[in-house]
Amino acid sequence: MAEQRADGTWDLIVTPWHLDEHIPALPTPTAATRVEFPVLPAGPVPARMSLLHQAALGAVTQAARPLVLSGDCPTSRAAVAGLQRRHRDLAVLWLDAHGDFNSPTISTSGYLGGMALAMLTGRTPGLFDDTLDLSPIPDSRVVLADARDLDPAERDALTTSHVRRVPANPAAITSALSHLGDVPVYLHLDIDVIDGAQLPGARFPSGPGPSLAQIEECLAAACTTADIVAAYIAGAWLPEHAGDQTSRQTITRLTTALGASLTWPEPTGG
Template sequence: MTDHSTAGTWDVIVTPWHLDEHIPAFPIPATAAETIRPALPAGPVPARMSLLHQAVADAVARAARPLLLSGDCPAARAAVAGLQRRHRDLAVVWLDAHGDFNTPAITVSGYLGGMALAMLTGRTPGLFDDALDPRPVPDTSVVLVDARDLDPAERDALTASQVRRVPADPAAITAALDALGRTPVYLHLDIDVVDSAQLPGLRFPSGPGPSLTQIEECLAAACATADVAGAGIACAWLPDRVNDQTTREAITRLVGALGADLAWPEPAAR
């Protein structure tokens, strides 16, 4: 195992959006390199998301080692597209309570956030009418961690795929990454993978799951094993909870597990 844990510093990019909706209260670290706030014209949600993702991809492509803090999982589509501008091949490690493997054909709710990993593997052609679409990541280059909360058709789609599924266990993630070889990795984390009793205010709580400490260990193991070219944390709390002290502390801990330090602005004087 090669130790990559201290290979380079992180450029924190903040995308304070959930799908096409801006989140005014989203916490912006004082140490952020860039915050993405494009003016989006009125129109269909996918069209607005396309413009947002173009801006995110450009920022990721400019960053030496991007770490994206976003309000949703589909922002990973933009992060991967940006990284693919300089990496011919890219693997994805996806830590999530959900599979995010729904498609327009099988989704029950129609929620675009539940299709994020399917987007990356080329299963949603035509969903976004733009030139951003990342090159599909082969199923064999995807490691899905946890995914304890799946829709029935989504479960069937994953079973039929070649996506590798592992538990939220550092040793299992290390073994899966060793099997991928030296391909650079995009490491994605949706904070709802953490036991929902430990993180109140999640948009989509999924009940009992791994502890925050266990997920920190998983992130550290991934960074110590693989060439993590970029990472993203979907800070998917409810809008009125995303800037709580407990959420900031969780974000700080998870970013710290990746080897980065966050500093937050001082509270405004009253």
């Protein structure tokens, strides 16, 4: 098992998929570990996703301080399961334009990407196999920032939960993290939390919201306030935009705000 880094540096991991769809264009920074996309059998999407999450789990478990760059949110199951192998208690800071708090019983679309936080809090029993050995995160240990785009039933579920909801601004995030006490924090960011006008090519833009600069300030504040033991950036761009220059620049700015030093390989070809 990897030991926690004392110098605060990050171990970059790339998981190049969205649900069970391979996104080969998702770029890999220099020195990052790219999780190999395995050959998936035909079958239900959750079963195929389980195999991908198992592959990601291995990379996260071996990393001392993982920073995952992914094409979706549900692979956070693997990130959190890996962290739970070394941290008995764990809190979650989740920055997202959506709540990701739907479950199979309340979702109107059945879209699994909209259930990622519900998965972590134990609201999707039986959806996946139990090979990750993932323990539910208590609602009281979850801070959800922004979540401006909610389905009605999802809003009700959040209202009756003990998830702490805050705006995506540094002061609110600092206060919420301070209330959690001295507990390691998993930081999760979906790029769609950023104002849709600044995200060309996003799969699910959510209209006006915090600027990229404001989100950078939120990330920096979180790192100053809490013990961020892992971070995850879900870059849910359309496949043809996943590796373009604008997407890379956005990821570079977000990772820099987390204190990561990220470089990209030189482009090849004519």
